[in-house]
Amino acid sequence: MARRRRKDDEHENHERWLVSYADFITLLFAFFVVMYSISQINEGKYRVLSSAIVDAFRSGNLPAPSTPGSGNANTMIQLPHTKPIATAVKGEARMRERQKLETLTGGLSKTLSPLIQGGQLSMRQDDEGIHIEIRDTALFPTGQASPLGSSPQLLATVARQLAAVDNQIRVEGFTDNTPIRNAMYPSNWELSAARAGSIVRLFMENGIAPDRLVAVGRAETKPTADNDSMEGRAKNRRVAITVISNTALQQSDVPAAGGTSSN
Structure with a gap:
């Protein structure tokens, strides 16, 4: 009887580490899914943002964004106050030109x-x-x-x-x-x-x-x-x-x- 109980205990310990291993693999998979999702870039919105910033520093003619952000991880950050920034850049350029x-x-x-x-x-x-x-x-x-x-x-x-x-x-x-x-x-x-x-x-x-x-x-x-x-x-x-x-x-x-x- 003593020998049979020892074998049963050893069998139970062997199955327990498989459960831990499966939990670890599941967590690791979830981690990579999250990392992949937050690394995605909306190329269209990225190009719009880049063009808007260039326009702001060159001529100041930058339109305000017309659609609100969705808040998703792959959405570019909105620029809600670009008109005041563009106006300030434009005014400073005009002042320097006038002084010159x-x-x-x-x-x-x-x-x-x-x-x-x-x-x-x-x-x-x-x-x-x-x-x-x-x-x-x-x-x-x-x-x-x-x-x-x-x-x-x-x-x-x-x-x-x-x-x-x-x-x-x-x-x-x-x-x-x-x-x-x-x-x-x-x-x-x-x-x-x-x-x-x-x-x-x-x-x-x-x-x-x-x-x-x-x-x-x-x-x-x-x-x-x-x-x-x-x-x-x-x-x-x-x-x-x-x-x-x-x-x-x-x-x-x-x-x-x-x-x-x-x-």
Whole structure:
């Protein structure tokens, strides 16, 4: 009897470890199932999140998420406050750009002070950028497009200051409504475009990259004064140089630089 009881005890101990082993395998399987489930990434939502973050830092145009998160383990985290973040980034970029252009305006004012004091040049700054308007008599002989006198040296100094920034620059030539017809310029369109192109070429020769520049000839269009008087026609014969704000360029249809146009 003693021997039979000992054998029964040994048989019971052998079956008990199998139960423990089965419990261990079950727990291990459950562990790997959980790890696998939380490691899954919703690729579509990941791409949306990545694109949204890039947009926020580049332009600030980031839409708020339209659908709430489901709360599941494989759902990407929602960004409920992206508009305030985008607005702050956008506002900071606009402030830095404005400060940069204000510094540039101060330097240009000193360089161009003789023309400003003589009433031949006006300059202002707004959200689009820096606007410089120069009467044609300060730059060109009548009916010609080659800069005269000391104007090439003055424009070269301006060009070196503009070369220090990265903004695009638009140069526009304007005339009055008096027709012109000679062997070189059949109409005011050719004359205005040639004058704008002449200044663009001078800027390029003094360090401004060509892809930042555009020359536009506008002839007698967009007058600033009445062409019925001599004084009004003199005001309309001008060259306009616009240093375009980078923030304005991103938000509007400002003509891209890097070319020449007659309109």
